[in-house]
Amino acid sequence: MPSKISRAEFDMLVAQSGLPLNEAQKQEIHQAYGLLEGMIARVNMPMPREAEPALIFVPEVR
Amino acid sequence: MATIPTIADAAKQIAAKQLSPVELTEACLARTHAHNDTLHAFLLLTEERALAEARAAEARMMSGMLKGRLDGIPIGHKDIYNTAGLRTTAHSKLLEHNVPTEDSKVVQLWAEAGSVMMGKLATHEFAMGGPSFDLPWPPARNPWNPEHFTAGSSSGTGAAVAAGMVLGGTGSDTGGSIRGPAALCGLAGIKPTYGLCSRAGVLPLSYTLDHTGPLAWTSEDCALLLQAMAGHDPNDPASANRPTPDFTALLGKDVKGLRIGVARTFFDSDNRVNDTTRAGINAALDQFTAMGAEVRDVDLSPMADYHACGFLILVAEAYALHEPWLKSRFNDYGESFRDRIALGAFIRSADYIAAIRKRRALCLELKAAMADLDILVSAAAVSEPPKITEVPKWATLDKPSFTMPFNVTGYPAMSICTGFGVGGLPLSMQLIAKPFAEPVLFQAAHAYETATDWRSKRPALVS
Numbered sequence: 001m002p003s004k005i006s007r008a009e010f011d012m013l014v015a016q017s018g019l020p021l022n023e024a025q026k027q028e029i030h031q032a033y034g035l036l037e038g039m040i041a042r043v044n045m046p047m048p049r050e051a052e053p054a055l056i057f058v059p060e061v062r
Numbered sequence: 063m064a065t066i067p068t069i070a071d072a073a074k075q076i077a078a079k080q081l082s083p084v085e086l087t088e089a090c091l092a093r094t095h096a097h098n099d100t101l102h103a104f105l106l107l108t109e110e111r112a113l114a115e116a117r118a119a120e121a122r123m124m125s126g127m128l129k130g131r132l133d134g135i136p137i138g139h140k141d142i143y144n145t146a147g148l149r150t151t152a153h154s155k156l157l158e159h160n161v162p163t164e165d166s167k168v169v170q171l172w173a174e175a176g177s178v179m180m181g182k183l184a185t186h187e188f189a190m191g192g193p194s195f196d197l198p199w200p201p202a203r204n205p206w207n208p209e210h211f212t213a214g215s216s217s218g219t220g221a222a223v224a225a226g227m228v229l230g231g232t233g234s235d236t237g238g239s240i241r242g243p244a245a246l247c248g249l250a251g252i253k254p255t256y257g258l259c260s261r262a263g264v265l266p267l268s269y270t271l272d273h274t275g276p277l278a279w280t281s282e283d284c285a286l287l288l289q290a291m292a293g294h295d296p297n298d299p300a301s302a303n304r305p306t307p308d309f310t311a312l313l314g315k316d317v318k319g320l321r322i323g324v325a326r327t328f329f330d331s332d333n334r335v336n337d338t339t340r341a342g343i344n345a346a347l348d349q350f351t352a353m354g355a356e357v358r359d360v361d362l363s364p365m366a367d368y369h370a371c372g373f374l375i376l377v378a379e380a381y382a383l384h385e386p387w388l389k390s391r392f393n394d395y396g397e398s399f400r401d402r403i404a405l406g407a408f409i410r411s412a413d414y415i416a417a418i419r420k421r422r423a424l425c426l427e428l429k430a431a432m433a434d435l436d437i438l439v440s441a442a443a444v445s446e447p448p449k450i451t452e453v454p455k456w457a458t459l460d461k462p463s464f465t466m467p468f469n470v471t472g473y474p475a476m477s478i479c480t481g482f483g484v485g486g487l488p489l490s491m492q493l494i495a496k497p498f499a500e501p502v503l504f505q506a507a508h509a510y511e512t513a514t515d516w517r518s519k520r521p522a523l524v525s
Contacts, residue, residue, distance in 0.1 A: 017407035020392050029404055035459040036377075036405050039370035040413045043420040053418035054425060055270060 083134025166263025191399020238465025381406020
């Protein structure tokens with residue numbers, strides 16, 4: 001699945017991340033990023049505001 | 063010693079003074095010396111230590127002071143489990159010379175149970191990147207055919223147990239890393255309920271998805287190993303503080319009336335298994351029906367929903383752990399690990415939070431689906447093991463994983479062997495139970511294994 005963001009936009013993300021990717025690595029990971037975008041879309045379905053995450057902080061009782 | 067005993071059989075013979083732990087260990091060492099250059103299961107063989115521990119077990123046996131059913135049993139540890147004074151590398155150049163000063167909790171518990179530690183076993187790099195051919199050590203190979211993949215990440219444990227180099231070993235499972243190698247190496251392997259076994263002293267990959275657990279030849283052996291590693295550990299913040307049950311309590315109990323659901327859409331359409339794998343699962347379901355279980359199909363969300371949720375959490379958490387090294391030593395990682403984990407740099411906080419909100423919804427869905435079930439059945443792998451040179455780097459992104467749903471939800475799940483397919487390579491299925499219902503999981507798996515003949519066949523390499 002091709003990425004929805006352009007290679008130039010992806011290069012900006014890489015620059016912000018500080019990862020030392022070479023040209024070949026950028027190209028391959030940009031392609032894989034398209035698959036990641038599909039996953040991100042799957043988890044971003046509408047949910048009510050009160051739908052808490054699975055992880056909550058449990059204070060330790062002493 | 064011609065045949066490779068199960069842990070249960072060896073324990074009985076040791077208890078009856080009919081089997082010498084030293085001879086048992088020497089037989090495992092002989093198989094290791096004969097085949098490790100082909101299988102690359104061990105990264106570090108601790109032969110002298112193993113023989114010393116076997117002699118100590120033998121002395122206990124002779125004096126009637128055995129510690130239990132693991133006393134004198136040769137085992138190995140995945141090389142992400144810290145071992146005091148012994149190199150623990152995660153199969154990575156980054157930790158090539160790392161020598162911990164303390165044992166992980168599970169290593170400590172198995173040592174206290176009298177097991178014989180044979181050494182450290184291969185893993186995919188940091189329990190994620192593999193198979194890799196650009197690391198300081200080669201990847202483990204499948205004993206059923208060394209040209210084929212073991213799956214991972216507990217690859218060395220899968221290979222070593224199948225080849226009888228050890229009778230059982232540790233694995234870790236963040237998205238399927240125990241159940242995958244168990245499936246492709248023809249073993250039993252259990253990812254217990256999240257929180258059942260300590261992860262203290264085990265190199266983390268993803269804090270909220272990581273599990274520790276055992277692999278062995280049979281489900282009964284897994285129960286024995288799990289008994290010695292489960293329990294509350296205050297040094298693991300996710301550890302469940304509850305009594306540890308007897309995991310062997312239901313072994314041998316029939317499955318009449320057991321309610322079994324089948325997540326058929328997972329393996330019929332979401333990630334369609336090959337014909338031999340489907341035939342193996344269907345034959346197993348027929349076997350359960352013949353034994354009196356009630357079998358019916360269950361509807362769940364698409365497996366891709368579970369997979370997306372798990373993968374995003376995994377990669378985001380793993381990236382957070384590895385970011386300093388990824389920025390400073392990117393090319394010291396193997397290509398497979400570094401490229402996969404680099405994706406974590408591009409997951410926004412809003413998307414990570416969306417994933418863990420989705421996670422709760424999926425936990426609630428599975429809880430409702432299993433309310434009137436004892437066991438859920440799914441596939442553990444899409445087919446027999448592929449050739450190790452033909453595993454795509456992005457396979458974990460491309461197709462939803464059969465195992466990830468139960469890391470996302472924390473439910474106990476195990477792989478067992480359902481026979482042999484193309485090329486005589488192992489077939490598998492996955493059984494899932496409710497949280498902390500491991501005894502039921504072992505009941506079902508053991509009933510199936512004893513009703514079939516698959517556990518009598520070992521790889522030709524060691525037969």
